Amino acid sequence: MAENLRIGIPSKGRLSEISTELLADAGLSFRRQERSLFARVRDMPIDVTFLRTDDIPVLCAEGAIDLGITGSDLVNESGAVVSTRLKLGVGKCRLALCVPDDSGVKRPADLDGKRVATSFPQITTGFLAGHKATPHIVNLSGSVEVMIALGVADAIVDLVETGSTLAANRLHVLAELGSYETVLVQNPATPHGHVADRVARRLEGVVIARAWSLLEYNVPEAKLAEAEQITPGFNSPTINRLEQSGWFAVRAMVKRGEVIDIMERLEQLGATAILETAISNCRL
């Protein structure tokens, strides 16, 4: 048994920096040395190792690492037996079946016997089997979107985030195979369960803090009940009576994406001194 808990994070690519920042915000600081396989986390029995993103699910299932940060699409495609401890709220994307704008393919079933280029053969085969279609899979590691222009495929299954790659290649989505995001995965048999729980709890605090803001405002008693409907909080709002009679101060957590709309609704209600405060970390 390794002395310390091992967490694997992507060594390069779009999730590498995201992962390092998440761990730093969770108080796990380490310095990556070019030559060494592991970086020791200061003041905690944890070693960080840097791996290919798509290898992390399998290495976690095999017990080479106890925890890993990777894409849930890669976990799904690998079939690795790991437990997903936490969705990290970043790296959101969709897996989509895409065809040329002028394609004769109108339904997934039309791809029976046709060529489909993808980096996700397992998910693709399973999805098309559900549509009674058995495609010829062209299994590639990247830049899948150009395969139709190269005459190698009739359709592709690839990740879509903004849709700009599809537009650039005059492709459109025929069907979605799933929505994915970056996740914390754990080896179900890790001997470091207690430390793994501490890491998951710390990351959970960071994920919630990034997704929520603290909203404070003053509201007349007559409107208090209505205001509490607008800001029910994470669990419940904090209400304090103001010196000014007939007025209350309310403090509640609000999802970041809803703050502007909620501020306008509170203002229409007659609330004043409406303040948003960012949350840097939390335990709820």
Ligand SMILES: Nc1ncnc2c1ncn2[C@@H]1O[C@H](COP(=O)(O)OP(=O)(O)OP(=O)(O)O)[C@@H](O)[C@H]1O
């Ligand atoms: N637009 C996107 N394209 C690809 N992957 C994305 C995208 N948005 C989020 N992701 C997530 O990032 C993972 C890809 O991680 P990876 O380390 O391969 O990054 P990358 O930047 O695509 O590297 P590479 O160029 O080597 O493929 C995907 O499996 C998915 O979970």
Ligand SMILES: O=P(O)(O)OC[C@H]1O[C@H](OP(=O)(O)OP(=O)(O)O)[C@H](O)[C@@H]1O
């Ligand atoms: O919808 P969009 O915002 O355009 O993002 C989707 C594109 O991004 C990814 O490619 P990536 O940049 O990772 O290059 P790769 O194919 O070499 O992995 C993915 O494979 C798509 O091609």
Ligand SMILES: [Mg+2]
């Ligand atoms: Mg990529």
